[in-house]
Amino acid sequence: xxxxxxxxxxxxxxxxxxxxxxxxxxxxxxxxxxxxxxxxxxxxxxxxxxxxxxxxxxxxxxxxxxxxxxxxxxxxxxxxxxxxxxxxxxxxxxxxxxxxxxxxxxxxxxxxxxxxxxxxxxxxxxxxxxxxxxxxxxxxxxxxxxxxxxxxxxxxxxxxxxxxxxxxxxxxxxxxxxxxxxxxxxxxxxxxxxxxxxxxxxxxxxxxxxxxxxxxxxxxxxxxxxxxxxxxxxxxxxxxxxxxxxxxxxxxxxxxxxxxxxxxxxxxxxxxxxxxxxxxxxxxxxxxxxxxxxxxxxxxxxxxxxxxxxxxxxxxxxxxxxxxxxxxxxxxxxxxxxxxxxxxxxxxxxxxxxxxxxxxxxxxxxxxxxxxxxxxxxxxxxxxxxxxxxxxxxxxxxxxxxxxxxxxxxxxxxxxxxxxxxxxxxxxxxxxxxxxxxxxxxxxxxxxxxxxxxxxxxxxxxxxxxxxxxxxxxxxxxxxxxxxxxxxxxxxxxxxxxxxxxxxxxxxxxxxxxxxxxxxxxxxxxxxxxxxxxxxxxxxxxxxxxxxxxxxxxxxxxxxxxxxx
Numbered sequence: 198x199x200x201x202x203x204x205x206x207x208x209x210x211x212x213x214x215x216x217x218x219x220x221x222x223x224x225x226x227x228x229x230x231x232x233x234x235x236x237x238x239x240x241x242x243x244x245x246x247x248x249x250x251x252x253x254x255x256x257x258x259x260x261x262x263x264x265x266x267x268x269x270x271x272x273x274x275x276x277x278x279x280x281x282x283x284x285x286x287x288x289x290x291x292x293x294x295x296x297x298x299x300x301x302x303x304x305x306x307x308x309x310x311x312x313x314x315x316x317x318x319x320x321x322x323x324x325x326x327x328x329x330x331x332x333x334x335x336x337x338x339x340x341x342x343x344x345x346x347x348x349x350x351x352x353x354x355x356x357x358x359x360x361x362x363x364x365x366x367x368x369x370x371x372x373x374x375x376x377x378x379x380x381x382x383x384x385x386x387x388x389x390x391x392x393x394x395x396x397x398x399x400x401x402x403x404x405x406x407x408x409x410x411x412x413x414x415x416x417x418x419x420x421x422x423x424x425x426x427x428x429x430x431x432x433x434x435x436x437x438x439x440x441x442x443x444x445x446x447x448x449x450x451x452x453x454x455x456x457x458x459x460x461x462x463x464x465x466x467x468x469x470x471x472x473x474x475x476x477x478x479x480x481x482x483x484x485x486x487x488x489x490x491x492x493x494x495x496x497x498x499x500x501x502x503x504x505x506x507x508x509x510x511x512x513x514x515x516x517x518x519x520x521x522x523x524x525x526x527x528x529x530x531x532x533x534x535x536x537x538x539x540x541x542x543x544x545x546x547x548x549x550x551x552x553x554x555x556x557x558x559x560x561x562x563x564x565x566x567x568x569x570x571x572x573x574x575x576x577x578x579x580x581x582x583x584x585x586x587x588x589x590x591x592x593x594x595x596x597x598x599x600x601x602x603x604x605x606x607x608x609x610x611x612x613x614x615x616x617x618x619x620x621x622x623x624x625x626x627x628x629x630x631x632x633x634x635x636x637x638x639x640x641x642x643x644x645x646x647x648x649x650x651x652x653x654x655x656x657x658x659x660x661x662x663x664x665x666x667x668x669x670x671x672x673x674x675x676x677x678x679x680x681x682x683x684x685x686x687x688x689x690x691x692x693x694x695x696x697x698x699x700x701x702x703x704x705x706x707x708x709x710x711x712x713x714x715x716x717x718x719x720x721x722x723x724x725x726x727x728x729x730x731x732x733x734x735x736x737x738x739x740x741x742x743x744x745x746x747x748x749x750x751x752x753x754x755x756x757x758x759x760x761x762x
Contacts, residue, residue, distance in 0.1 A: 224355060249344060254270075256333070291331065414441050493511070496529050632665070685700045
């Protein structure tokens with residue numbers, strides 16, 4: 198019978214060991230079911246308490262410089278743990294635990310120190326020879342007076358799994374931070390790229406400001422933005438654009454340099470911000486009611502001067518790092534240059550319109566008006582000759598009619614040149630068909646169009662627009678200068694490239710000597726072809742007509758902004 202009892206005790210112990218090992222296995226697996234550090238720490242506290250049937254548990258976690266950065270409690274206060282002294286050397290329990298690699302058990306802790314807690318088990322959490330934190334357990338829940346050797350061994354084994362889970366959670370947190378930083382850097386690069394693209398584009402001013410500051414609001418998590426641009430004549434900064442939420446930042450829509458918060462920003466050309474909103478005059482009342490706590494003034498700088506000021510509103514008190522400040526200054530400089538370039542483009546277009554008006558007036562005065570005056574003289578002469586020589590009068594009238602027809606042809610050519618924007622194409626074939634139809638009506642010149650379906654299949658929209666505008670320019674030149682009887686326009690596919698040709702049977706010209714007589718037409722066509730990566734060629738000689746050829750890919754490989762029509 199004693200032998201049977203011994204075997205029964207062994208079986209019981211084996212069963213207990215198997216149950217304990219299974220519990221440890223499940224507890225360890227549970228730690229890796231949550232990747233967040235906070236979730237892992239909570240599972241460590243709960244699982245360690247369950248493993249040894251403890252009533253209370255707590256956990257200290259150290260940061261990289263060995264400070265106790267986190268404390269989680271399940272029934273044990275931080276003060277209780279830090280007040281417990283180890284009788285053997287008089288040190289606090291937490292100090293002793295930070296210097297050891299094994300657990301420590303205390304029995305009958307003085308009541309004045311620990312309150313109702315009687316027994317403690319402390320186990321360090323270590324990895325790579327360094328203490329990451331400590332697990333503390335207090336009092337058994339089943340009435341046992343103190344923790345056993347088996348309890349200590351079990352928690353020490355569990356702590357090694359806890360260390361791996363903590364390191365894994367910290368690594369995951371670092372990966373997320375790196376991903377967030379990479380995303381932030383990519384957004385910053387996109388913003389800088391959009392700034393450089395805007396400088397070289399023909400974008401309208403309001404569209405430019407919208408594109409830039411929508412990105413700024415997203416990147417810096419701002420609530421609202423208001424942009425004031427300086428009037429080049431009066432020097433007054435006027436509200437030009439507002440974006441973000443519906444919140445208005447400033448009640449006023451204009452200010453002068455040196456006047457108020459934004460005026461001072463404009464005057465000293467330096468970025469500035471403030472959290473003291475009560476000190477600012479002219480702020481909208483809604484700013485205070487909607488939680489705005491920081492206002493930024495960003496000068497928009499070009500050629501060393503301020504062309505505008507952007508005001509950004511942030512909810513709460515926004516702090517700015519050196520990198521963010523540098524990026525904001527880059528935004529101010531980039532938008533400033535883009536605003537200046539946009540204004541210069543607008544002025545250039547106005548100047549071009551004025552020059553074109555002057556050219557038309559001179560052409561009409563020197564050509565059409567003089568011709569009409571000559572027709573008038575001819576008709577006046579015909580009136581005097583009706584009675585004396587009816588035949589001669591009839592010839593003069595016929596001559597006057599021919600003169601009027603010539604004037605009509607000239608005026609129609611001008612109309613063709615001045616009204617290209619009335620045609621809007623949905624595809625290249627349709628656009629060219631409408632263009633040919635209008636050219637024939639205005640110039641009375643026969644025109645033929647051939648478009649290969651393969652040539653325009655999968656054609657880039659920017660390429661199609663450029664080819665349409667080149668054809669339009671070429672036909673305008675034919676109508677004004679060629680004195681042609683017929684024009685052929687063709688679009689063909691040549692070895693995965695596309696060819697546009699405009700051929701006329703007119704008077705032609707000497708390409709080396711007479712290009713000035715064609716105005717800017719040839720240069721415009723060559724420039725449009727270049728901007729889409731194409732090749733431009735003109736063949737002509739006196740009396741032999743003219744052939745314009747453009748050869749380009751179906752996709753714009755240069756990725757440059759197209760010329761505005």
